[in-house]
Amino acid sequence: MSINEITADRRTFLKYAGLGALSIAAVGSLAGCGTREELVASASDSVKLPTFVAAKGLQPDLAGTAEGVPAAFFNYPKDPVRSVATPPLKGESFSAITNIFGPPPNSRDKNPAWQEIEKRLGGKLDITAVSADDFSTKINTTIAGNDIPDMILDDGASIPDIIGFLTAKCQDLTPFLSGDKIKDYPNLAAIPELYWRQTVRAGKIYTLPIPRGGSAGLGFYNAKRFAAAGVTDTSKIKDADDYLSVMKELTNAKAKQWAFGSTSFGLSTFHQLFGVPNQWREVKGKLVNAIETDEYLESISFVQKANAAGYIMPGSDAWTKSQMVNAFTTGQVAQIYDGLPAFFKSDGYGVTVPDSAPFLPFAAGGGDAIAWLDNIIFASTMLKKNDDASIKKLLGIANLLAAPFGTEEYLLINYGVEGADYALDANGNPIPTPNALADTTVPWKYIAAPSPVLYLPGQEQIIRKTHAAYSSLIPLGVEDPTATLFSPTNASKGGTIKQPVSDAAQDFIAGRKSIDDVKAAIKTWRSAGGDKIRKEYEKALNK
Numbered sequence: 001m002s003i004n005e006i007t008a009d010r011r012t013f014l015k016y017a018g019l020g021a022l023s024i025a026a027v028g029s030l031a032g033c034g035t036r037e038e039l040v041a042s043a044s045d046s047v048k049l050p051t052f053v054a055a056k057g058l059q060p061d062l063a064g065t066a067e068g069v070p071a072a073f074f075n076y077p078k079d080p081v082r083s084v085a086t087p088p089l090k091g092e093s094f095s096a097i098t099n100i101f102g103p104p105p106n107s108r109d110k111n112p113a114w115q116e117i118e119k120r121l122g123g124k125l126d127i128t129a130v131s132a133d134d135f136s137t138k139i140n141t142t143i144a145g146n147d148i149p150d151m152i153l154d155d156g157a158s159i160p161d162i163i164g165f166l167t168a169k170c171q172d173l174t175p176f177l178s179g180d181k182i183k184d185y186p187n188l189a190a191i192p193e194l195y196w197r198q199t200v201r202a203g204k205i206y207t208l209p210i211p212r213g214g215s216a217g218l219g220f221y222n223a224k225r226f227a228a229a230g231v232t233d234t235s236k237i238k239d240a241d242d243y244l245s246v247m248k249e250l251t252n253a254k255a256k257q258w259a260f261g262s263t264s265f266g267l268s269t270f271h272q273l274f275g276v277p278n279q280w281r282e283v284k285g286k287l288v289n290a291i292e293t294d295e296y297l298e299s300i301s302f303v304q305k306a307n308a309a310g311y312i313m314p315g316s317d318a319w320t321k322s323q324m325v326n327a328f329t330t331g332q333v334a335q336i337y338d339g340l341p342a343f344f345k346s347d348g349y350g351v352t353v354p355d356s357a358p359f360l361p362f363a364a365g366g367g368d369a370i371a372w373l374d375n376i377i378f379a380s381t382m383l384k385k386n387d388d389a390s391i392k393k394l395l396g397i398a399n400l401l402a403a404p405f406g407t408e409e410y411l412l413i414n415y416g417v418e419g420a421d422y423a424l425d426a427n428g429n430p431i432p433t434p435n436a437l438a439d440t441t442v443p444w445k446y447i448a449a450p451s452p453v454l455y456l457p458g459q460e461q462i463i464r465k466t467h468a469a470y471s472s473l474i475p476l477g478v479e480d481p482t483a484t485l486f487s488p489t490n491a492s493k494g495g496t497i498k499q500p501v502s503d504a505a506q507d508f509i510a511g512r513k514s515i516d517d518v519k520a521a522i523k524t525w526r527s528a529g530g531d532k533i534r535k536e537y538e539k540a541l542n543k
Contacts, residue, residue, distance in 0.1 A: 047174055047203055049196045050182035053189040055404040057081045062467045064451070068194035068214045069474045072454035072467045075427045077406040083187055084409060087122025088396025096151035097142060098381075098446040100129040105441040113416035113439040120409060121397060125151075129443050143169075150394055151447055152382045154207055163486050166206045171383040171391055173205045184392075185399040191451050194474075198377045200484050207380035208398050210449045215473040216375040217340035217358050218269045219262070224355040225250060225334040235360040235369065235472065240302055243273075243364065247311040250334045258333050261316030263324055264502075265303055265509055266337030268372075273364040274299035278372040282481035285542045287534050291501050291522050297515065298365060304509045317506065329353055339375060340473075343466060344454060350462035358469035361476065373477040381447055398448035405453040416440045429457040487536035489529050497528040 052066050058081070064071030108114045118124055128149065130138045136158035142148060143159070148169055159165050175181070182189045188208070195209035221234060229249035237243050247259035260266065276295045281288045290296055306312055313333050316324070328336045329352055340358060343349045349356045361369040383394050403409030415422045415430040416439045422430035432440075454463050454470075487494070504521035507513035 047200055047205060048179045049193050049200075050177050050189060050191075050205070051180050052192055053183060053186065055083070055187070055190040055406075058404060058406040060453070062454070062464070064453070065471075065474070066192050067474055068192045068451075068477075069470045070213065070452045070454050070467070071405075072463045073405065074460050074463060075457060076411070076429050076455070078428045080406055080408045080411055082409070083403045083407040084120065084396075084400045087120060088393055088400060089121050089123030091123050092393060093124040093126060094151065094390075094394060094397065095126045095128070095149035096153075096447050097128040097130065097139065097149045098151075098153040098443050099132045099135040099155065100441070100443045100446070101132055102441060103438070104129065106438040111439050111442070112420045113412065114442050116412055116417055117442075117444065120412070121400060125397060125447075127443065127447070148384050150384050150386065150390075151397075152384065153379055153446055154382050155379045160491060163202055166201050166382065169385060170206055171385050173199075173207075173383065173391075173395075176391060176395060177205050185395055187399045187402040187404060187450060188395070188448075190404055191402065194373070195377055195451070197479070198483060199380055201486075207382050208402075208448055209380050210378045210446065211452055212375050212378050213340060213452055214376055214470065215340065215371050215373055215477055216268070217343075217469060217473060218272050218361055218371065219266060219335060219337035219359050220328070220343060220349050220353075220356045221335040221359045222328075222331065222353065222355050223357045225257075225331070233360070235362050237362040239362070239366060240274075240364040243362070244302075244306060244309075244311075247306055248309070251311045253310060256332055258313040258316075259311040260306065260335045261313035261319070261324065261327050261333035262337040263317065263319045263321065264506065265307070265312065265317045267300070267303065267505070269335075269337045269359065270299045270303050270364075271296065272361055272370060272372055274302065275363065275365060275367065275370055278374060278478045279480040280482050280537070282541065285538060287481070287538055287541070289525075289530060289534065291498070291525065295365070297518070300505045300509060300518065301515065302364065304511075307509050308511065317510065325349075325352075328356070335359065340466070340469065341375070343469075344456060344462060346456065348462075350456075350465065351459065357465050358473075360469065360472050369476055370478050371473040371476040373474075373479045376479075376483075378449075379446065401444050401448035402450045404450045405455060410450065413444050414440065425457075427457070481541070482537045485537045485540040487533045487540070489536055490533045493529055494533060497525055497530065501525050 058077065060071035061074045062072035105111060105114070135155060139152070139158050143165065154162065177188070191209060191211060194214060195211045196205070199205050199207040199209050201207070226232070226234065226246070229246050231237060231246055237246065250259035251257065271290070274295045276293060276299055277288070277290045279290055281293065313327065316327070316333070319327070324336055324338070327333045328349070338349070343356070343358055361371055363369045381398070383391060386394070400409055401413065403413070411430065415432065416436055418424070420433065421436040421439050422432050425431050454466050456462055501518070501521045504513055504518045508515055508518050
């Protein structure tokens, strides 16, 4: 089969395999969004985190950083290195449970990629792959039956008493991974600290991170239209008044062109521009929720003003995702909010809207610009309590599955076996065969995965734009101070009691309610459980 014949299958393959995207883990129901509450406990500074050691022998076209900016590659490196010389197993079999998106893979006996991966492992990993829609039910049934696999996906939402489960049934990985001890697992050591900070629960390293991109960003803009309005770099916009003037220049209702349009008014963009905290703000052990801050009220007041002036496309707040994509693609709106992973994929905004670029933040109210670190991990993996020898073997499995981009193992896990699953193009990039999708959707990447990279063959400019965006956003990054804390009240009803605040804000922006109605909803949130959530988080934080 020729390269031309198999190229037609590339898009379908990429869709399910997550290849050519920012991260091999940035696929599935969370791709393109990146906001979810972590059910975890204790601050990450309560334990010595794993030492970061960059992968050896790999030369990216654009370098990554220890802080989490992903490295970038214009083509797959030639002569891939083998990162794990000795199989971690010696004929043993272990088990794992994780979720899966898309169609099931070919079975082991009909899957050359699966067979080769287990040959590299030196044993078997029996995977229970559960549809994402059914995962919560399945994992809780499994726990209730005490038939717990050796490796268990923690999706951050399915296990109500996650701390109880971790301490009772899961291995404390601190003695194996803390500090320089992680150097026994070089591929895991090549994952930056940004991701390991999300694995600390109850003052210990309890999980292995499945990394994503760090920041979901502030959305995208049409650079050609912004340039016509006098803006060639959005980070140089002076303040909120200057931004409002730009929005006016971008709006021509008679020509059916507006400055902004996004589902639910794309409030994440404006919250970050106005310096709203990433979920909570912590000062000397005391917490203030984002909705309680002046910055929150200022941000929604700005959006209300822009909407009243006609700069936001009417009805866009109720758009479906496809409507928003279409409006941006056709030029009806010059700016939208969507997660940064939606820019960098085979059918993403970078490809479909050549004039688009990630929106870089400025400080709407003066001071320093910020960006939320709200897209750090896809999930994490827990290990069932076991003897030290078995834990080390399981960590060896994870170490192989976390092989960095550019290695033999990464090529095998994500693209399969050469000849059966892919052929190399003139630049050394793997092009999938029709068999590739069914062979490579075994959910290895939801058990362990490497640090993200930027790789989209033939799209150097998109790679450069995305790398530049991350290089700007990550240093400005603000983490959620409660991301490694646990609040039982938040776990049980945090989303429910906050929804009326979101509804009131939307109604205020649309002109149906006043700012006083928003303030009243915030007050109700406090009495309905917000203050209790705060106390629980503060107790965990100060402990």
